[in-house]
Amino acid sequence: MPELPEVETIRCQLEREIVGQKIKDIIVTDARVIKGVSAQKFKETLIGQKFNSVSRRGKVLILKIKSDLFLVAHLRLTGVFILSTEKEKFSKLVFVFSKDKHLHFCDSRVFGELRIVDDWQKLPIIKEMGPEPLSLTKAEFIRLFTGKKTKIKPLLMDQHFLAGVGNIYAQECLFFAGIHPERTVDSLSKEELSRVYVELKKVLKKAIQEKGSSVDSYRDIQGQEGRYAYFHQVYQRDGKPCLKCKTIIQRKVISGRGTGFCPTCQK
DNA sequence: AATGGGACCTGCGCGC
């Protein structure tokens, strides 16, 4: 499932591969991924246009066409962009740039969405989104968390609170910070919060460097797997020994989400 | 204010 590092990887690759490319045709095989307008209207609006730039806010991709025309993509759980002229599994829609340049939007669970907007900043998901973790200073991060009574892990994943962190990176950063995912934020000392800040940034940066975590269907736009799953300490490692202390990693559902943690390393 | 559960959707892993 794509979180900030995966979406950033895709952003960067799309920027390189499709900016300046003219959309010659769009083939829609499953119109459910198009939100807000009909497939016909979607095609009419985009065919003949060029992508100008690709940016990211949280887990949302913003493909700029003109100052008042944007394609906004949310991959949700299983959405991927794949650059390929072959038939692709779960392909829902293809942007045709030329005979040898096709961009598929594939999504096995069909939760992902593509929409056309004239101002992406007006979208509720954007307006209600918390700050970018990689742009926050330590002081801002600590101020943001201070006084919250919620459990730390669901708060890290709350997009209204902090943008881009999902189930993988919330778990991984708490492992490195040595914090139990069920600790309430107001029980954390400044020093512990500071550790969460430092480890979150480290984990996100390292994951971007490794092109994300390929769990589920996530691939980069060339169809390559991200390598960060090799570095996972707790995510989907329940029943296995902790890589630091050999204690068996536990799994617990916290606020409805499966959560792995080391009962020895995380207090 | 904060938490919980359902809905959306379907591939996949598991048990038999």
Next chain:
DNA sequence: TGCGCGCAGGTCCCAT
């Protein structure tokens, strides 16, 4: 080998 069941998960929405 094949079938059926239920889990997983990001986000939104409603209820408590």
